[in-house]
Amino acid sequence: MSMLPFSVPRVNPALLLSAFLFPEGGELPLHAADWPRYRGPSLDGISTEEGLRTSGEAKVIWRKSVGLGYSAPVISGGRVVISGHDGGEKDSLYCFDEEGGELRWVFSYPQPIGDLYFQGGTTGTASIDGDRVYHLAREGELVCLNAADGKVVWKKHLQHDFQYTKPTWGFTGAPLVWEDWLFINAGDSGLNLKKEDGSVVWKSGNEEAGYSTPHPVSRNGWRLVIFSNKRSYVCVDASNGTEVWRQKWMTRYGVNAADPIVSGDSIFLSSGYGKGATVVKWVDKGEPQKGWQNREMQTQMNAPVLIDGHLYGITGNEGQDGTGLRCLELATGSVKWTDTTVGHGTAMAVKGNLLVLTEGGELQVASASPTSYQPVFKQQVLDPKVWTVPVFANGRAYCRNASGQLVVLDMKSE
Numbered sequence: 001m002s003m004l005p006f007s008v009p010r011v012n013p014a015l016l017l018s019a020f021l022f023p024e025g026g027e028l029p030l031h032a033a034d035w036p037r038y039r040g041p042s043l044d045g046i047s048t049e050e051g052l053r054t055s056g057e058a059k060v061i062w063r064k065s066v067g068l069g070y071s072a073p074v075i076s077g078g079r080v081v082i083s084g085h086d087g088g089e090k091d092s093l094y095c096f097d098e099e100g101g102e103l104r105w106v107f108s109y110p111q112p113i114g115d116l117y118f119q120g121g122t123t124g125t126a127s128i129d130g131d132r133v134y135h136l137a138r139e140g141e142l143v144c145l146n147a148a149d150g151k152v153v154w155k156k157h158l159q160h161d162f163q164y165t166k167p168t169w170g171f172t173g174a175p176l177v178w179e180d181w182l183f184i185n186a187g188d189s190g191l192n193l194k195k196e197d198g199s200v201v202w203k204s205g206n207e208e209a210g211y212s213t214p215h216p217v218s219r220n221g222w223r224l225v226i227f228s229n230k231r232s233y234v235c236v237d238a239s240n241g242t243e244v245w246r247q248k249w250m251t252r253y254g255v256n257a258a259d260p261i262v263s264g265d266s267i268f269l270s271s272g273y274g275k276g277a278t279v280v281k282w283v284d285k286g287e288p289q290k291g292w293q294n295r296e297m298q299t300q301m302n303a304p305v306l307i308d309g310h311l312y313g314i315t316g317n318e319g320q321d322g323t324g325l326r327c328l329e330l331a332t333g334s335v336k337w338t339d340t341t342v343g344h345g346t347a348m349a350v351k352g353n354l355l356v357l358t359e360g361g362e363l364q365v366a367s368a369s370p371t372s373y374q375p376v377f378k379q380q381v382l383d384p385k386v387w388t389v390p391v392f393a394n395g396r397a398y399c400r401n402a403s404g405q406l407v408v409l410d411m412k413s414e
Contacts, residue, residue: 033047033048033049033393033394033395034075034076034077034393034394035047035073035074035075035076035391035392035393036074036075036076036127036128036129037074037125037127037128037174037176037177038072038074038125038127038173038174038213039213039259039303039348039389040348040391043213043215043216043259044261044305044306045303045304045305045347045348045349045389046305046307046348046349046350046351047348047349047350047351047392047393048351049350049351049392049393049394049395050351051395051412051413052350052351052353052355052365052392052411052412052413053365053377053410053411053412053413053414054353054365054376054377054413055376055377055414056377056414057379058363058379058381058397058409058410058411059409059410060381060407060408060409061101061396061408061409061410062096062100062101062408063101063405063406063407063408064094064096064101064406065404065405065406066082066083066084066092066094066400066404066406067083067084067085067086067087067091067092067121067122067404068084068085068086068087068113068119068120068121068122068402068403068404069083069084069085069121069122069123069402069404070121070122070123070387070388070400070402071083071084071122071123071124071125071126071388071400072125072388072389072391072398072400073125073391073398073400073406074125074126074127074128074391075098075128075391075393075394075398076128076147077128077147078097078098078099079095079096079097079098079104079128079147080095080096080097080098080101080398080408081093081094081095081096081126081128081133081147082094082096082126082400082406083122083124083125083126083135084121084122084404085111085113085120085121085122087113088113089110089111089112089113090108090109090110090111091108091109091110091111091122091137092106092107092108092109093106093107093108093126093133093135093145093150094106095133095147095150098394101408104149104150105149105150106150107135107143107145107150107152109137109141109143111137111138111139111141112139114138114169114170116168116169119402121402121404122137122138123138123169123170123172123211124136124137124138124171124172124173124174125174125213126174126175127174127175127176127177128147129177129195130147131146131147131148132144132145132146132147132153132195133145133146133147133150134175134177134182134195135175136158136171136172136173136174136175136184137170137171138166138169138170138171138172139159139166139170139171140157140158140159140160140164140166140170140171141155141156141157141158142155142156142157142158142175142184142198143155144182144195144198154197154198155198156193156198158171158184158186158191162186162187162191162203163206164186164187164191164206164209165206165207165208166208167208167209167210167211167230167254168208168253168254169211169255171184171185171186171209172185172211173185173209173210173211173212173213173214174213176213176214176215176216176225177195178216178223178225178238180194180195180196181193181194181195181201181238182194182195182198183214183216183225183227183238184214185209185210185211185212185213185214185227185228186203186204186209187203187204187205187206187207187209187229188204188205188206188207188229188234189204189205189207189227189229189234189236189241189243190204190214190225190227190234190236190241191203191204192238192241202240202241203241204227204236204241207229207230207231208229208230208254209227209228209229209230210227210228210229210230210233210254210255210256210257211228211255211256211257212227212228212233212256212257212258212259212260212303213259214226214227215227215259215260215262216238217235217262219284220284222237222284223237223238223239224236224237224238224244225238226260226262226267228249228256228257228260229254229256230254230255230256231248231249231250231254232246232247232248232249232256233246233247233249233256233260233269234246234247235282245282245286245287245288246287247267247269247280247287247288249269249271249275249278250275251271251272251273251275252273252274252275253273255271255272255273255300256271257271257272257299257300257301258270258271258299258300258301258302258303259303260303261303261304261306261311263306263330265281265282265283266279266280266281266291266330267279267280267281267282267288268304268306268311268330270297270298270299270303270304270313271298271299271300272298272299272300272301272316272317273298273300273317274295274298275295275298276293276294276295276296276297276298277293277294277295277296277297277298277299277328277333278290278291278292278293279291279292279293279330279331279333292332292333293333294333296315296326296328296333296334296335297311297313297315297326297328297333298315298316298317299313299314299315300314300316300317300318300344301314301318301344301387302314302346302347302387302389304328304347305347305348305349305354305368306330307349307352307368308368308370309329309330309331310327310328310329310330310336310368310370311327311328311329311330312325312326312327312347312349312354312368313325313326313328313347314326314342314344314345314346314347315338316344317344318344318359318387319344321340322338322340323340323343323344324338324339324340324341324342324343325338325339325342325345325347325356325373326338326339327369327370327373329370336370336371337370337371337372337373339373341358342356342358342359342364343358343359343360344359344385344387345357345358345359345360345386345387346386346387346388346389346390347389348389348390348391348392349368350392352367352368353365353366353367353368354366354367354368354373355390355392355397355411356375356390357381357382357386357388357389357390357399358386359384359385359386359387360380360384360385360386361380361381361382361383361384361385361386361399361401362378362379362380362381363377363378363379363380363381363390363397363399363409364377364378365377379409381399381407381409382399382400382401382405382407383401383403383405384401385401385402386399386400386401386402387402388400388401388402392411395410395411395412396408396409396410396411396412397409397411
């Protein structure tokens with residue numbers, strides 16, 4: 001998902017390989033090592049940049065306060081876009097200058113705080129596509145903005161215009177731009193709009209959507225998208241919305257929040273609240289075939305990253321003992337190690353290194369190794385609590401906490 005942070009009362013949110021490379025002819029033109037969408041250019045949470053700092057102290061380049069929330073920043077064309085809530089009745093989408101942090105524009109709109117079992121605020125992450133910014137709000141407001149000045153190009157509403165039922169914690173997940181299409185995780189199995197004007201290409205029937213981001217798969221020229229709803233993950237034909245397969249995945253409270261991870265013909269799914277994870281196999285027809293399933297990886301919010309056949313991600317529910325960073329072998333589901341000092345933090349990867357932000361606000365760098373977790377860099381950069389995945393773009397790390405502190409650090413190697 002884009003980022004769905006919440007808890008409930010103490011019952012209480014890899015590279016696409018071989019034929020699954022995304023997309024065929026649909027990639028965005030990127031500047032240097034931009035990060036224009038949630039989980040990055042390849043939608044796998046992995047930066048291919050060289051030169052991540054592994055020692056010394058990172059310099060703070062600029063910092064801002066953007067309001068309550070858990071939305072991650074996106075970076076493209078010299079712009080940094082992120083959203084937050086004012087604690088009253090308003091959300092704002094901010095655009096800052098990448099170099100010095102000067103405010104370029106702000107787009108605000110009425111929005112309840114939505115503090116159901118957590119402090120509330122924004123949860124979905126925006127997407128930048130060329131000269132446009134796409135953003136989905138929790139009540140269902142969907143806007144396309146001019147990236148240069150934040151002016152509205154077009155807008156829709158998932159409840160009013162499409163009669164979709166709002167999920168318990170609101171609509172979320174990042175809009176997915178693919179060629180001329182804009183995919184939204186809404187209804188039973190998604191919504192496809194023309195990105196230019198918001199007109200409908202196809203729409204699925206009504207159902208409470210899950211909280212993940214639409215995930216594209218391209219195989220032998222066949223373009224597919226995987227969506228989540230409260231009961232299943234569903235794969236559809238991107239061009240017409242026809243269902244290709246449906247994997248039932250029942251999680252407590254309907255919280256299917258983590259994005260699927262696709263590697264060859266293996267599809268990894270995981271969720272929290274005691275559910276666990278599975279790998280299913282799908283070739284090119286029929287329903288997926290069950291591989292393994294266990295409770296060794298429970299991703300309540302953010303999907304892991306896949307590096308050299310191993311998954312690295314947060315397992316467990318926030319606020320529960322035993323929650324922490326874990327390494328799991330994709331092929332077998334076996335645990336390699338767990339580090340509970342990270343708490344319900346977050347992780348991404350930069351080449352072969354993990355960039356981890358603990359729940360307490362400490363930024364860490366460690367080699368992505370199935371042997372052990374041994375951070376070589378640690379620096380306190382934020383106050384607790386942190387559930388938002390850090391972003392690494394153009395040599396800088398972007399870190400955000402729940403109260404809205406956004407800090408940008410120089411993380412280039414010395």
